[in-house]
Amino acid sequence: MEGCIPNKSFVLSCPFFSFNKKSIYLFRHNTYGLIVKKLKYVDLNGDLWFEGENFSSISSIKIGAIKKKQVIGKAFLNISKLGVKWL
């Protein structure tokens, strides 16, 4: 079930960032709390649409449109038992 970020690993994020497709961001979701997902696209309203890395991730539609102010950081490094990986 694990995508590019293994379970119980550490994710380092930067609070200063630009929005790029396929980059991974941490954001506060009204239902799911603080979550980490990959940016799929930015719509015409400037809202962000995210997707998961694997089959059982919640869908973009379930996540819904995310406002830029909900995003708290861009993930750039993953530290897991498997090693250190740039995201």
Add this chain to the structure above:
Amino acid sequence: MVYSIFNKIHKLNNFQTVSAHCDIPCKIYDPMHAQISVLTMIRICDLISELENKDSNDINDKAQFSRLISQKEEHGIKVKDEIRVIWGDYIKEPQLEKFPELHKLTHDIMLNTSKAKQEVNKEITIDLLKKINRFAEIFWTTKNVKTYKAICPYPPAQELIYPDLKE
């Protein structure tokens, strides 16, 4: 090394936890959901058959028929979802090497489920149960759990593969 350093810092400072949020919790897989769903489909075939054999159908029977069909559809979708998640998330190279039939079996389950949804046909649905039982048998074998066959103690009283978790 780096991980253990971060782990120690985490124990002292407690970093914020972020979730990747999957629809199902990690590492929890069980084919029983699919087995129960296909049993439900078989039971529905029986119930529809009972309705068909009635001399006359009043409005309540018609409403019941409609509910049964809708439930059969719903459980067919559940069968597909449950099998797809196990196949897509749990089954990996080691399991495929041991059981090369898994891809074809999963695809056959998808096709058979569609057929069982399209028709009210007990034989087709029992055939689907056999495939799902085989899938369950493989699943538990990959987890080194022994299985046994038993008739489920409720209608439609069909043979099911159960994990023997006592050992």
